[in-house]
Amino acid sequence: MKKSNTVHNMVFFYIPLALLVAFAVFPYLWTFLTSIKPDNELYTSTVRYFPQHPTLKNYVDLFQKSNFIKNMMNSFFVASVTAAISLFVSVLAAYAFARFNFKGKIYFIVSFLLINMFPAVLLLTPLFVIMRKTGLLYTPYSLVVAYSTFTIPFSVWLLTGYIRDLPVSLEEAAMVDGCSRIQAFLRITLPLTAPGIVATGIYIFITAWNEFVFALMFTNEATRTLPVALQTFIGQYDIQWGLLTAGGVITTIPVVVLFMMVQRKLVEGLTAGAVKG
Amino acid sequence: MKNFWSKSAPYLLIAPAILLMLLIIAYPIANSIRMSFLKYILFKPKDVEFIGFANYFNVLKDPVFRQSLVNTVLWIVGGVFFQFFFGLILALLLNRSFKGRGFIRSIILIPWVTPGVLIGLMWKWMYDGNYGVINDIFARLHIIQNYIPWLAKSQTSLLAVIITIIWQGIPFFAIMLLAGLQAIPEELYEAGKVDGATGWQTFWQITLPMLKPTILVSTLLRVIWVANSVDVIYIMTGGGPGYSSLTLSVYTYMKAQKAMDFGYASTLAIYLTLILSIAAYFYLRNLNLKEVR
Secondary structure, three states: OHHHHHHHHHHHHHHHHHHHHHHHHHHHHHHHHHHOOOHHHHOOOOOOOOOOOOOOHHHHHHHHHOOHHHHHHHHHHHHHHHHHHHHHHHHHHHHHHHHOOOOOHHHHHHHHHHHOOOOHHHHHHHHHHHHHHHOOOOOHHHHHHHHHHHHHHHHHHHHHHHHHOOOHHHHHHHHHOOOOHHHHHHHHHHHHOHHHHHHHHHHHHHHHHHOOHHHHHHOOOOOOOHHHHHHHOEOOOOEOHHHHHHHHHHHHHHHHHHHHHHHHHHHHHHHHHHHHO | OHHHHHHHHHHHHHHHHHHHHHHHHHHHHHHHHHHOOEEOEOOOHHHOEEOOOHHHHHHHHOHHHHHHHHHHHHHHHHHHHHHHHHHHHHHHHHOOOOOOHHHHHHHHOHHHHOOHHHHHHHHHHHOOOOOOHHHHHHHHOOOOOOOOOHHHOOOOHHHHHHHHHHHHHHHHHHHHHHHHHHOOOHHHHHHHHHOOOOHHHHHHHHHHHHHHHHHHHHHHHHHHHHHHOOHHHHHHOOOOOOOOOOOHHHHHHHHHHOOOEHHHHHHHHHHHHHHHHHHHHHHHHHOOHHHHO
16 A cells, blocks of 8 residues: 555656746756856757856856946846836736725726736837937936836736735724824835735846847847847857856856745745735 | 825826826837838938838738748747746646745746857857767757757758747746645645546646636737847847748847848838737737626
């Protein structure tokens, strides 16, 4: 009995789990291995899995021969400013949606939900024209504007959920004790929803950090962000896989670290809407 | 006075968000509609003229549009179905408690926060016709005799990008479905056990029906997401070879970014939005909303 149970577990649990995890992880492992291989081990007639002479040359080249640090700073600037502006605007709106009843509330909420569904390509051409007219094109601010079109509706949705989950009684108690509504908001609601706000902020940061479609059209050499920089490594004639994979590793590490910090809170907020309905 | 403030407070709070949305979404969309009635190629500023519905008719006659529409359907149906299928399996596996579950759950989510550009590049490298690891693995397993340039062959390019998007979307479904699974009350399973239900029966009679609202909502979100996705295909194949892996959103993007034909691109984008809206409308109408609530 015991033995057949073990076999059953192997076939229906450990093997499928191991296969799915391997499938999820393999591309990263492969990217990392590629990034530490010297060129002569990359382009071999049969694929060599583990580097015989692992090297950091690709990483050194990346920082010396390309503008990678500049690109990184551009990405950091755009992602931070987008997160700050989106959070400020969204926290206010989310607080109104979670704590007030007012005329037309349902229409506002529904329109914020619907905006999430618009294709990015619908906004691409008009925003490009507007940016050019206002002189914002090829500045980081054009990306901040473009990214706000999807980060604000999304954060309003997420933050409304976080604030709604907080018992109203705490704020009411504070107001009975003589706090104004604004004081209650600043001293009670804001600190208690801080984990949710941080998670949302990091999600916005990650989305902006990763974005490519707008970034390719709205930046030039000086304002280029990381994803666009990575794409430019695809040369005219051949692709420099060593540099590219090194750049990929460097681009993804900060995002993964940030994400791991808020993963639980974020998943909680995202699934709450879908599961509770 | 106090009454006035408490009445207008919520409007004041949502005002910044609403004003920004009007300025950076509603106004641009109106502009997009206007551009769809123009002949408007960005580097020919003198040639801009009003042409009525000509762009709309031209799109319908455009063979590339038709092929990209077929590709889009395959891309969405194939991509989302298998994301759901493997995501469900993963969620069921992760719903059991075992050592290291938290760790596995975290690492499995990484594809979800990986830049689309990097996803495209990683898979492009793995699919490479000369040095690609996928060719090597398949050759070692004797699945193929000779290396195949997966992305450079029109018979395999669409399949190759669909597999990539499946890989990217599994985590999303897995976490959504896992949350749904954990919300199913334990008593239901106990009742099933008392009635002598087998594991298979439990799955079909209890798990799946209880999971239905989560499945419907996450599928809708994912369909919209996949339909609008540009970067993975743009990086991996650019829609090629020929138009074999071109989807509607990639076609639109190329028309704007490469050809700078803003009039035509705006029209394509409007078609895409209309198709998605109609699909979403019927999906939501046929879905009993009470079930989701």
